[in-house]
Amino acid sequence: MTRAKRWPARRVVAAVTAALLACGCSAATRDAGGTAGGGDHPATIKAPTPALQPFYSQKPAWNDCGDGFQCARIQVPLDYAKPSGERIEVSAIRLRATGTHVGSLLINPGGPGGSGIQYTRSARALFPDSIRSRFDIVGFDPRGVGESTPVRCMTSKQLDAFVSLDASPDTPEELTTLERESKGFADDCEAKSGHLLPHVGTADAARDMDVLRAVVGDTKLTYLGKSYGTYLGALYADLFPKQVRALVLDGAVDPAVPSLKANEVQAQGFEVALKAFLEDCFQDGACPFTSRTVDGAMAEVSALLKKADEHPLKNDLGDGRQIDEAWATLGIVTPLYERDAWPRLRAALGHAFNGNGTDLLRMADILVDRQQDGTYSNQTESNMAINCLDHPFPKDPGEYQRAAGEAARVAPQFGSFVMYGSLPCAYWPVASKGTDKPLKAAGAPPILVVGTIRDPATPYEWAKGLASELSSGVLLGFDGDGHTGYRSGSACVDSAVDDYLISLRVPKNGTVCPKIG
Template structure:
């Protein structure tokens, strides 16, 4: 696979910096009147209600859409509390297994984000699933509501989104803090102006209910699913809503639903520090290592100094797009390769250039993470990510609260803490009210659910996987002593074999299984 294409595939499975949130609340609370999107308003159902039967009874009209795939649209209600009201469409694609006689069923994929395209992820099936799984399952990709080709959220023009992502997210003056607040307010106002009707309904509960409609439309009696990063949260919510409709769920690189958004940001920032240390220690073994001294603390300080220098004087940009490589862009560029150990050589090269004043490669890496295309346009990944997170969690409502949280995050993560925390600031002024999901999620009555966690995952720390596996009544944890974000098909035969065996047979590995290669 060409390097640029491989990077795009890796970027699809990311947990976007600082904006994925978990939800807080007490499980079992009654919903307020009219709160039709809350989990409590969507009880576990043995059969769809009469009003939902038209959705559950539909069959996709598949048509060829290139590279062996078929594409279709599935209709779902905008508001599940008003199923006779407005409808929206979920875009779906399918790669059928060549030997239908050996077919077990269909496997649905979600790469995370939230906001990443599942359609694109499915088209990378050879990098996402082993041949053994592709031989036995139809591969199903879908863009969740608000994402990509499924009635997408739109908020800002390309130029305005460039401006927003260029803001100084380590503010050290009232003027810089004020600019962040103005940018955050403008972001929310843009979403309201362009997608206001959709904003209250893009939360994870509705996305999970859409999955159940899709499962039925595909003719699957039980859901087989591979979710990574935020996709683990989506899968866990599905299992909690529909435990009796689960066949096999693999939740790789788990989000912990029991954490508040601020706790999530704090833990994630610390996770990037762990990954950065692992990268530095590995770097010392390589001839191309750019650090002046082969001491961990010295190398980390060199990276921190680089980012602080770009706060004052941007690095050069050899492309013709006119952007300055400020600290915000440089930090995103450093973070991107931390998601996959196989890409650490790319980070070594980018840092080598950056230490000499050239930020072009860091900027190109940042573009991959946020899905900015070569022509300068964006997918709606960043906008959908913000919209979904802001309605899923209850965030602080004041700039002062973010300032306090950012200072706390900087203590734990000197290089990444502040950017992670400030990146959620638009949620303080979001035009749609949050509808948080009561936690923890136990999915009582579901068959075994496999949760996979990587010890030095930069975005979803291993403790999150342990926590989710413990919350799920049938959760089974598969640990991996490795680096990078998520574990399946990232280099461990032990993980690959255990996941495949579970997907094929629904039998999880023994409790306590921990892979080391």
């Protein structure tokens, strides 16, 4: 479950949801800005320190891994402060450029905990020919995630129970259960992955990205990060400003916002997105709400969730799960990430109002990365491990209770749910290494920050904040719905991003691309 501080980008969620519901180098030329292209045997690139040179000089074997992709495993230090110590592996994947190769475009889908390997396998749909002809598209699972020395904490059955925890406790007993199980999650992570937990933070992942940049033979980094990937990219730029060629940070996270405040703002973002969905729903004859006002329909959603809290909705999947308030909330949240999934939400809510929550459960499974066989990826576990290490969370559970009450006042549907999602961090066995502060990346070339005005997961104010904090930040807004803006239907956004990646031309700071339609 990704009920933590920042939730993953799901740019293909509509297609996946529809499918579920239907089932009932050689020498290279230089591009603008001097990106050195890497081949199968790129020239050795100098490491920041001599002790790291063996990692920067490694020549991994890129092997065919299906459908035209190549995969490799990159060695990095477990602890960058002790580069001669234990090594771990980071898994990477690439799709070679179709034309004159000028370098690599490294990508990250968000999370934390989202698999860059799985995301990159959609590269042909994610990028236009103008990008794919010039760049190898390179993805990786950050350390602790997926195929890269993953954090593990719980069995699938345990995760089912954890996801279904009541994160809007109505009684002292429910609050006690939530606190006990949140501590249990932290304890299980320590028991199974304790040696790894101090070393899965975003700062280490950014250092891994610099090793990967060198391994693919690029003298400077070209990068597209979405959602949490914007934090990863901004932190990279802050650590390695002189190694930046072009960074696109889409669906931006503002690193200066304190952790619990970020939860509250995110909950408000989902509230805004739900209201936008409702306004759109009223234009459709199949809209399942009896009310034709936003406030009235919001009350109907609240009543549905209260009903699921008291009497779970019907589950036709035959897997024994009870569709309680937590699963129903996740099922509503998932399609809010993608406007094209709104028709699926309309249909799912129609069934839920009649007592059947199966379609909501199917969509919730997408968000938590639960497979049809009942197994999970490690997205939920790595998401928590990275967030709890990256950001200073309170250790007093009472602070979460107070914050949840305030968040519920400004975001009645999602405030408590989002806030209590971070509660395991109160019991986390490893002290946070991070601070919530602006990242300036002084000395970096222009960095393009993209924000969607009605983004549910990363509100537009975060994009404005990040762009203003970066010394060379350039803000591009999009008057749209859904999570992230690039390749979401706006020709204005797409052309600006593509032009920047190819030619390093940035739009005027503060440009807002118009609403579609």
